[in-house]
Amino acid sequence: xxxxxxxxxxxxxKMRVAGRLAAEVLEMIGPFVVPGVSTxxxxxxxxxxxxxxxxxxxxxxxxxxxxxSICTSVNHVVCHGIPSDSKILLEGDIVNIDITVIKDGxxxxxxxxxxxxxxxTHAEKLMRVTQxxxxxxxxxxxxxxxxxxxxxxxxxxxxxxxxxxxxxxxxHGIGKVFHEDPQVLHFGARNTGMxxxxxxxxxIEPMINAGTRFTKLSTADNWTVxxxxxxxxxxxxxxxAVTAEGCEVLTRRSEERL
Ligand code: MF3
Ligand code: CO
Ligand code: CO
Numbered sequence: 473x474x475x476x477x478x479x480x481x482x483x484x485x486k487m488r489v490a491g492r493l494a495a496e497v498l499e500m501i502g503p504f505v506v507p508g509v510s511t512x513x514x515x516x517x518x519x520x521x522x523x524x525x526x527x528x529x530x531x532x533x534x535x536x537x538x539x540x541s542i543c544t545s546v547n548h549v550v551c552h553g554i555p556s557d558s559k560i561l562l563e564g565d566i567v568n569i570d571i572t573v574i575k576d577g578x579x580x581x582x583x584x585x586x587x588x589x590x591x592x593t594h595a596e597k598l599m600r601v602t603q604x605x606x607x608x609x610x611x612x613x614x615x616x617x618x619x620x621x622x623x624x625x626x627x628x629x630x631x632x633x634x635x636x637x638x639x640x641x642x643x644h645g646i647g648k649v650f651h652e653d654p655q656v657l658h659f660g661a662r663n664t665g666m667x668x669x670x671x672x673x674x675x676i677e678p679m680i681n682a683g684t685r686f687t688k689l690s691t692a693d694n695w696t697v698x699x700x701x702x703x704x705x706x707x708x709x710x711x712x713a714v715t716a717e718g719c720e721v722l723t724r725r726s727e728e729r730l
Contacts, residue, residue, distance in 0.1 A: 474652040475652065475653055476645055476652070476653045477645065477672075478671035479647055479671050479672070480671070483578065483647065484673070486576050486578040487580065487647065487711070487713060488722050489576065490528070490579055490580035491580035491582070491711050491721075491722025492580070492722070493528050493580055494572060494580035494581060494582045494723050495580070497526075497542075498582060498584055499725055501569060502586065505567065505569070505586040505588060506588065506589065507562055507589045508560060508561070509560070510555075510561070511559045512558075512559070514555060515541055515542050515555030518530070518569075518571065519533070519541035522541065522571075527575075528575040529575075530542065530571075530572070530574075531574050531581075535650065540554055542569060542570060543555075543569070544570075545567065545570070545697075546559065546565055547565055547566060548698050548699045548703060548704060549568075549705065550638055550641070550681070550698060551568070551641055552695045552696060552697050553568075554696060563589035564588065564589065564590070564591055564595070565587075565591075566585055567586050567588060568583050568706065568707045569583060570707070570709065572650065577648055579649075580711050581646055581677075582723035584708055585599040585602070585603070585708060598680065598704055601629065601635060601680065602678055602706040602707060602708055604629055605708075606626075606709070606710065608625045608629055609626050609658075610676065610710065610721060610730065613674075613718065614668065614714065614717070615668055615669055615714060618664055619664075619667075620660040620661050620664030621660075621663070622660070622676060623659045623660025626676075626678045627660065636681045636683065636685035637658050637680060637685055638679035638705070639657075639685060640697075642657050643655070643656030643657075643674060644674065644675055645673065645674050646674065646711055654674070656676055656677075658677075658679070670715060672714045673714070674714070677707060677709030678707065678708065679705055680705065680706050680707070682699075682703040682704040683701040684699070684700065686699070686700035709723075
């Protein structure tokens with residue numbers, strides 16, 4: 473992490489462009505998330521779209537040694553799943569696709585859950601409640617809101633459904649730097665932590681588990697994070713600018729009202 477940076481209106485303009493591109497990658501890839509596709513193929517399609525169509529850079533590729541252009545986290549994988557030609561999506565799987573692009577020096581970072589074909593009711597509920605956690609947090613983003621208020625509302629909503637909040641990974645400031653201060657925790661107490669100011673750009677990206685909150689980092693690749701109990705996990709992410717009035721969701725997709 474680095475320092476908290478306040479973006480000028482000109483910088484927010486660039487963040488808006490990067491954010492829209494990241495959102496458009498998620499919109500593009502949706503129809504390809506079907507039973508039988510490999511996560512390696514999804515990675516190639518996103519990579520080619522980002523590089524050749526958007527003329528942008530896939531930020532994960534070679535980031536701290538990450539080997540692919542997107543993250544694909546299937547079922548009990550919490551985050552940072554590495555796409556692979558041998559990982560075939562099956563009917564009933566749930567998968568998070570996390571896209572970060574760099575355009576004109578600025579980052580846009582967003583992820584969503586996809587059901588593969590038709591998905592069991594409990595998995596649908598986990599995906600829905602996790603998206604609601606993100607939306608309830610976004611509704612609080614305005615100058616003066618404490619970071620703890622954001623964590624609190626996410627934790628409340630997840631735990632009300634008997635789900636748990638992953639604590640080892642968090643949202644972050646974002647701009648010219650992929651991960652900068654502040655850390656945006658997805659749990660916490662009201663009226664604690666830093667207060668948001670106009671011009672901050674942050675991500676909120678709750679990871680919610682069906683079982684216990686505990687995670688395990690793969691010793692094989694040092695990236696893949698799974699739930700310790702091997703039960704399902706879901707995540708949704710947006711990049712958000714704090715405005716004088718409230719906020720602007722820079723990675724909003726056209727399917728979203730917000
Ligand atoms: N996109 C992730 C985030 O939301 C970070 C992925 S880092 C990578 O912060 F190296 F795994 F790609
Ligand atoms: Co992020
Ligand atoms: Co992300």
